[in-house]
Amino acid sequence: MVTAAGAIVAVLLWLLLRSASDVTLGYAGGPVALAAATYASWRVARQPRLARAVRTFWRRLEYASIFLLVASCVSLARANNNTGLSVQTAVPMLCGVLLLMQAFLGLPGPRRTAVGWLRALLDAATVAVASALIFWYAVLDLAPAGTSLVARTAAAIVGVGGVLLLVMIGKATSRPETMVEPMALRVLTVAPIAAIAGTILLIAGADWSRLALSVLALPLVGAAVCGGAALQRRSLAGEPRPVLTHRSLFNLLPFLAVTATAGLVVTVSAQEMTNRQRTVIIGAVLIAGFVVARQLLSLHENTIALRGIRRQQAELERLALTDSLTGLPNRARFGVVLGSRLDSCLPATALLIDVDDFKMINDTLGPAAGDQLLHQVAMRLRDRSAESELVARLGGDEFAVMLPVDDPRTAEEAAGRLLRALADPFDFGDQNLLLHASAGIAIAGHGETADEVLRNADIAMYAAKESGKASWTRFEPQMRQDMVSHALLASELRTAILRGELRLLYQPVYDLVTGRLAGAEALVRWQHPQRGFVSPAEFIPVAERSGLIVPLGTWVLREACEQLARWRDEHGDGAIEAVNVNVAVRQLREAGFVDEVAAVLSDTGLTPVNLILEVTESSVVDGWQVRATLEALHEMGVRLALDDFGTGQSSLSLLRAFPVDVLKLDKSFVDGIADGEDRGRLAVAGAVAQLAEHLQLKAVAEGIESQAQMDRLRAMGYRYGQGFFMARPLPAAECGALMADSRWTSTTVEVVP
Structure with missing residues (x-):
């Protein structure tokens, strides 16, 4: 340099x-x-x-x-x-x-x-x-x-x-x-x-x-x-x-070159043409040709790029509006179509379909198999729907069908048609699976948005599930008010658990032969500061839907065990051996439930023999996770009672696979058993007693309300029973007073010599 x-x-x-x-x-x-x-x-x-x-x-x-x-x-x-x-x-x-x-x-x-x-x-x-x-x-x-x-x-x-x-x-x-x-x-x-x-x-x-x-x-x-x-x-x-x-x-130089040449051409054009000037004109034509060719190339490239962008945009829109698992329109697409009909003041009805107990199927067969089953459900709904009906998957096991009608009868017929289609067996490998679903129907009202119609259909669908599943329910305005009331009740229930507004009553279980007090079932009650007494039939479903059943069940379990420990300290051998506590399926799904039971027993000084957990038949078939929890409890030594037996999926294979210790006959089979007119009830009640005897299980009859019922059940072989006839649910002090009676007998139970 x-x-x-x-x-x-x-x-x-x-x-x-x-x-x-x-x-x-x-x-x-x-x-x-x-x-x-x-x-x-x-x-x-x-x-x-x-x-x-x-x-x-x-x-x-x-x-x-x-x-x-x-x-x-x-x-x-x-x-x-x-x-x-x-x-x-x-x-x-x-x-x-x-x-x-x-x-x-x-x-x-x-x-x-x-x-x-x-x-x-x-x-x-x-x-x-x-x-x-x-x-x-x-x-x-x-x-x-x-x-x-x-x-x-x-x-x-x-x-x-x-x-x-x-x-x-x-x-x-x-x-x-x-x-x-x-x-x-x-x-x-x-x-x-x-x-x-x-x-x-x-x-x-x-x-x-x-x-x-x-x-x-x-x-x-x-x-x-x-x-x-x-x-x-x-x-x-x-x-x-x-x-x-x-x-x-420097990218502008080609255009500056064109400008300079244009000025040169203007200068030359004003003079007489010579060979040199003709050369300028020819050069200008060449430059113009080059620029035109270049611009055509750019236009061609831009056209190709724009075409590619449009294809990508269309593909992105398709992916954004399509469910990846089933290929059906997704929630967004369904909302757009439904909203478009509502904006155009065209008739529309939303049909919301939810596969019942799909979580159990998913847990049992695995997520991959569950996805395959959902795909089959989607294809069947699509095949059984009319061309004017839009089928979409909203997510999980929820599907929606948009019906271009506002007639209740037509909407109900469509719901029945689709639910019947899902009731047909599904081919799954070398076996057939039976499914059922619940549906909610919401007919779009004047001025309602797509979200509001879907929300109404969702409310109706949950109402169908509460009424027994495998059915449909049409939305009524009162349902929304009920939903709001349930949400308010759930909030108040949470507060009640924290403030200690709940209490336990204990319904005695008697030996129908000796008349002795054989046990007690813990039942939760709620005395609301403003509402007064709130029925369990009202707040227990709310607790299950909101998830509050888990903290509520935890409180009931600990309170019942602590009370049994106090009875045993006060009455010694005169106290009952075990207390019955109801457990919801939501609790059994919790990963730490077995450890929770063990901790409560340890804290209260009880042993597993002192606890009987009551579960429903639907809980037993909920999935492998619940099954594993029940088996772990059984191995611990906690006894398990199958509550409301006979109303659910009762089968011999269920009893063989389920580690059950107690069968509790549902009250529906006890009602009217005394007059003997309903042979079906008699047959079921007798079969349950014989089944318990052969399997060496303890059979308990629920809902006994008369001497005649008690006598008939005792004659059938039932050793234990409970009901208003013998004793209503009692506070802990009154139930403890029964244990203080040295005879351990009920004044209503006739002792059989």
């Missing part, structure tokens, strides 16, 4: 002090500066810490500097006052320019397609033709008389090459992928600018112009290369500067 700068300063001083006839020394600056540029590029190209692409770039600059050095040496050897650029000087100079172009073309950049390369070629052709026209028509006029055509052409080619090189450097500078030091690239822009200026001066051909080529052009090119190399080596000492990613002004 210092050498090149020194050469420039030396020649400038020589220009001021030179002899008018001595021009040789003026040409010496070019070889000195370019020799320094060759050496500087050679040093950078051999830096091992630079990326391979950067080393290749500087190696090519080294080769270009060598050719330019040859050109400057030829100029020095031919130092005279001849005008123009000699062929001997122009050939190596043009080779150097081409090598510079190759160096910048080889820099890393965005991957170009065939269309991208064609667009770049059209840009280059536009700039080249425009600059050639300007040199041909305007600059060559500056050449003095006697300048040969070869000299003019050679100078014009070098000038056009300089313009193209300037464009390429500008584009490389603005690319974020370029790995060369950004400031080095900016310094290198001096080279093509000097080449263009020097070429114009060469064409002028005067003595001062030729000396200016040596002083301003070739030495400046050498100095630019030296400066860029120095900046590149300096970047190795620290972090490279970030490359600006804004749109380069």
Whole structure:
């Protein structure tokens, strides 16, 4: 860099002090500066810490500097006052320019397609033709008389090459992928600018112009290369500067070329046409053709890109509005279609279908099998629906059907049709599975939104589940009020658990043969500060739906065990052996329930023998997780009672697989048993007693309300029973008083000798 700068300063001083006839020394600056540029590029190209692409770039600059050095040496050897650029000087100079172009073309950049390369070629052709026209028509006029055509052409080619090189450097500078030091690239822009200026001066051909080529052009090119190399080596000492990613002004050069050519055409058109002027017109037509072709390519690319964007947009919309598992429309799509009908004041009904007990199926067969089953459900609903009905999957095991009707009878018929379709067996591997579902019907009212209609259908669907499942219910406005009341009751129940507003009553269980007190079932009661007594039939379902059944059950379990411990401390052997506690299926699904039971027994000083947990038949078949919990409790020593036996999925296989200790006959089979008119009830009650005897289980009859019922049950073989006839649920103190009676007998139970 210092050498090149020194050469420039030396020649400038020589220009001021030179002899008018001595021009040789003026040409010496070019070889000195370019020799320094060759050496500087050679040093950078051999830096091992630079990326391979950067080393290749500087190696090519080294080769270009060598050719330019040859050109400057030829100029020095031919130092005279001849005008123009000699062929001997122009050939190596043009080779150097081409090598510079190759160096910048080889820099890393965005991957170009065939269309991208064609667009770049059209840009280059536009700039080249425009600059050639300007040199041909305007600059060559500056050449003095006697300048040969070869000299003019050679100078014009070098000038056009300089313009193209300037464009390429500008584009490389603005690319974020370029790995060369950004400031080095900016310094290198001096080279093509000097080449263009020097070429114009060469064409002028005067003595001062030729000396200016040596002083301003070739030495400046050498100095630019030296400066860029120095900046590149300096970047190795620290972090490279970030490359600006804004749109380069050099991208506008093709359009500037068109503007310049247009001005040239206007000038030529105002004169008489000569061959040179015709050349300008032909060049303008070529440029216009290049620009049109380039714009057509861009338009084609934009069309393809827009088409791809639209395809992607359509695919994204499809994915956003489609359920990935079943291929049905999802909740969003269903809401859009339903909302569109409502906005158009068209009749619409939402039918919400939920597969009953699907969690049990999913837990038993596994998630993958559950997904396959949901897919079959979706396909069956779609196949059994009319073309005008939209079937969608809302999520999980919930499906919705949009009916284009507002007639209750038609909507109910559609619900029945679809529920019957789901009741048919499903082929699953080598077995058939039976499913049933519950449905809620909501007919859209005036002014209702899609969300409100779906919410109403959801409320109706839950009402159908509460009424026994496998059925449908049509939404009534009162249901919404009931739902609000249930939500309020759930909030108050949470507060009641925390404030201790709940209490336990204990219904005695008697030995029907001896009349002795054999146990007690803990029953929760709620005395609300404002509502008064709240029936368990009202708040227990609310607790199950809201999840409060878990903390409620925890409180009941601990309170009952603590009370039994107090009875045993107070009455000793006179106290009952075990207390019965009802457990909801939601509690059995809790992972830590077994540990919770063990902790309560340990804290109260009881053993597993002192606890009987009552579960319903539906709990037993809820899934493998509940089954594992029950087996763990049984292995611990806690006895299990099957409550309300006979009303659910009773089967011998269930009793064989379930670790049951006690069967409790449901009250529905005890009612009316005394008169013997209902032979079905008698048959079930007798069968349960015999089944318990053969399986060595304890049978307990619930809901005994008369002496005749008790006598009939005792005759059937029932040893234990409970009901209002013998004793209503009692406070802990009154139940404890029964234990204090040494006879342990009930005044209503006739002792059988």
